[in-house]
Amino acid sequence: MSNINDLYNQVLRDHRNYPRNKGLIEGYRSLHAKNPSCGDDVTVQIDIKDGIIKDVRHDGTGCAICCSSASAMSEVLIGKTIEEANSIIKDFYELIKGTLPTDEDRLGDAIVFVNIHNFPPRIKCATLSWRAADTLLNTDETGEKDV
Amino acid sequence: MKEILNIKNDFPVLVNNKDLVYLDSGATSLKPYCVLNKMDEYYTKYGVNVNRGVYDLSYQATDEYEKTREVVAEFLNCDSREVVYTKGASNGLNMLALSIGYNMINEGDEIITSELEHHSSFLPWQQIAKNKNATIKFVPLNDEGRITVENFLKVLSNKTKVVCLTHASNVMGYVTPIKEIIKEAHKVGAIVIVDGAQSVPHIKVDVKELDCDFLAFSAHKMLGPTGFGLVYGKYNILSKIKPVEYGGDMIEEVYKDSSIYKEAPYCFETGTPPIAEAIGFSEAIKYLNNIGFDKIESHVKDLTDYCLDKLSTIEGITIYNKTTDVGIITFNINNVHPHDASAILNEDLICVRAGHHCAKLITSWLGVNSTLRACLYIYNTHEDVDKFVESIKRCVEYFKEW
Numbered sequence A: 001m002s003n004i005n006d007l008y009n010q011v012l013r014d015h016r017n018y019p020r021n022k023g024l025i026e027g028y029r030s031l032h033a034k035n036p037s038c039g040d041d042v043t044v045q046i047d048i049k050d051g052i053i054k055d056v057r058h059d060g061t062g063c064a065i066c067c068s069s070a071s072a073m074s075e076v077l078i079g080k081t082i083e084e085a086n087s088i089i090k091d092f093y094e095l096i097k098g099t100l101p102t103d104e105d106r107l108g109d110a111i112v113f114v115n116i117h118n119f120p121p122r123i124k125c126a127t128l129s130w131r132a133a134d135t136l137l138n139t140d141e142t143g144e145k146d147v
Numbered sequence B: 001m002k003e004i005l006n007i008k009n010d011f012p013v014l015v016n017n018k019d020l021v022y023l024d025s026g027a028t029s030l031k032p033y034c035v036l037n038k039m040d041e042y043y044t045k046y047g048v049n050v051n052r053g054v055y056d057l058s059y060q061a062t063d064e065y066e067k068t069r070e071v072v073a074e075f076l077n078c079d080s081r082e083v084v085y086t087k088g089a090s091n092g093l094n095m096l097a098l099s100i101g102y103n104m105i106n107e108g109d110e111i112i113t114s115e116l117e118h119h120s121s122f123l124p125w126q127q128i129a130k131n132k133n134a135t136i137k138f139v140p141l142n143d144e145g146r147i148t149v150e151n152f153l154k155v156l157s158n159k160t161k162v163v164c165l166t167h168a169s170n171v172m173g174y175v176t177p178i179k180e181i182i183k184e185a186h187k188v189g190a191i192v193i194v195d196g197a198q199s200v201p202h203i204k205v206d207v208k209e210l211d212c213d214f215l216a217f218s219a220h221k222m223l224g225p226t227g228f229g230l231v232y233g234k235y236n237i238l239s240k241i242k243p244v245e246y247g248g249d250m251i252e253e254v255y256k257d258s259s260i261y262k263e264a265p266y267c268f269e270t271g272t273p274p275i276a277e278a279i280g281f282s283e284a285i286k287y288l289n290n291i292g293f294d295k296i297e298s299h300v301k302d303l304t305d306y307c308l309d310k311l312s313t314i315e316g317i318t319i320y321n322k323t324t325d326v327g328i329i330t331f332n333i334n335n336v337h338p339h340d341a342s343a344i345l346n347e348d349l350i351c352v353r354a355g356h357h358c359a360k361l362i363t364s365w366l367g368v369n370s371t372l373r374a375c376l377y378i379y380n381t382h383e384d385v386d387k388f389v390e391s392i393k394r395c396v397e398y399f400k401e402w
């Protein structure tokens, strides 16, 4: 039986209360992603130079899962190549199904979402910002998107 | 504590989930055994198509299917020719907007709506207004968030062609003074469409007394099956508006260059309908009538008052509609997103809705992104409320440190 504390742990709480890389920067490519069914609403920005992710920013409103996931994501993606970032995002998509990646460290604090598969209604909250980053990295899309 | 109604055992979902506290009846109500048995009976004893075969079983199916029209007509106090079968409130409201909107609305006409509307009441008219260059007017809500007759008069004019308003808000639980509004609207010749999705399950609705032109509602919010609903239409208008869906069953004659349609209400019903659902719904009405709406109202009011009393002693929550009329309580735990709160409630087996409840205009009016909503209905008890309140307290405590 999954316990609520598996979901709302210290790491998550820290990211929710002290979000890293929060606030948007003008000029960055950005994507506004929403989950219309619950009102989670996050904008993700990625700044890439010479194939390296120089900066990731996020801002928005949503539940603790959604906000802390965006914060944790921004931390792990900064400094990575696009290829590395894509592979980390893939790991995250596996993680939320409950599968730990071979290299757990690569996911940084995002590893705390390993229990989210026990709370199926919340998976969308955890993945919202990651899907936005995925779209920014791999398509020309910017602006609005319902995820 | 003494319950006005004690009927949990009539509802299989509650029998099969003994500890469940179901407070999401605004989304859909639970269904009693009698409704399910009636549907089963159709499928197992005479489960064939309606209006088509000339054999005995088809006759029986058609007969049972049409009986619901009589039951609904008696329930609403109208003629059975004024009862149109739909797929639900959304379907009915869309059908009315398409038919009336495209055939009777012209440039410059005004349509009155409100911020209390469910999206299915508002969006079809937003679309019509765009297409027809008509204007949408919003009844200004009063400080409490209610539609008042006084404010309605501020937007009513000789240009008003249609008034489409909710009878009971699915977020605030307020009952609109619709009878007085209808009276005023008729003075300028406007057609009034009433969204009864949340009112018909809770209060006695008599269409003659209200004098509304149309009323739409869903079976599934009043103990009936999903996928079925009703539109009441005053016959002198219903018989004049045009169908919006064409196909089998709704025609009298078909020629290569034109066709003749059946009379209302049958011209609005095409394709094989949800037959079991229509038949099952008659049992839902019988069940509600057996209890009686006086009792339903007093039971829900008793529980709502009890719940509001208890909630108001908890520090750290905001209730948005302390004067709710139909058992709907909308609130937030301060600084806690509704989805985080519902994780705790869910763990305590309490079912509430979290989100914008398909009514974004009123959530914006409240100045929030989303809320929690607890709905009390006939099968709820004081014990349910106690468990709910305890869980809310736990939630406040849990996230206090956050």
Ligand SMILES: Cc1ncc(COP(=O)(O)O)c(C=O)c1O
Binding pocket: B026, B027, B088, B089, B090, B091, B118, B120, B121, B166, B168, B169, B170, B195, B197, B198, B218, B220, B358
């Ligand atoms: C006030 C109101 N109107 C219309 C609807 C739409 O009903 P349905 O989803 O059954 O079509 C609802 C249901 O949520 C409602 O609460």
